[in-house]
Amino acid sequence: IAGITQAPTSQILAAGRRMTLRCTQDMRHNAMYWYRQDLGLGLRLIHYSNTAGTTGKGEVPDGYSVSRANTDDFPLTLASAVPSQTSVYFCASSDSLAGGPDTQYFGPGTRLTVL
């Protein structure tokens, strides 16, 4: 069982370019999340999806979009990258319908540099 995978592992991108970060989970979790992590700051939620076909905005959604066509995949798209989007991006998932603590499980992250 792979859990959550993310691709690419790292990327250097020119400002203004479009980029999609991929996230796939095989745990059949209903909920998925995208965070960014910057030095000195906590994880900040970009977008989330409680179930396939629905998405919602988190704390820092501007400049990002997501889709959730099926349970397993939750891609994050930067339509026109800017240097302030340089960060480490983590995808996470949880089984929020199962009861219990709704623990989030994280992918390995994508390190993105926008020049």
Place this chain on the structure above:
Amino acid sequence: GQNIDQPTEMTATEGAIVQINCTYQTSGFNGLFWYQQHAGEAPTFLSYNVLDGLEEKGRFSSFLSRSKGYSYLLLKELQMKDSASYLCAVLDSNYQLIWGAGTKLIIKP
């Protein structure tokens, strides 16, 4: 606003005990999580508290006081592999996780 406070960095000695504190002010409370994050890696789940008191799991314990908006993570018999950042996060009234900036724990031999 919502706020999670934890010390930026702590240093401890191998074999010793260390307590990492977390205070929070959030809109609602539906539980508190502790995660461990080694440098360059993803956060991994350590513990969850929703009721007041101490939850023990091997060398790690986590305590919660909802009335004080306070939690701590206690690590016993420290090992070099415990060198990592420890993240405190609170599930708010909208069931979204609010994260602290993390505490970097340095273990010295």
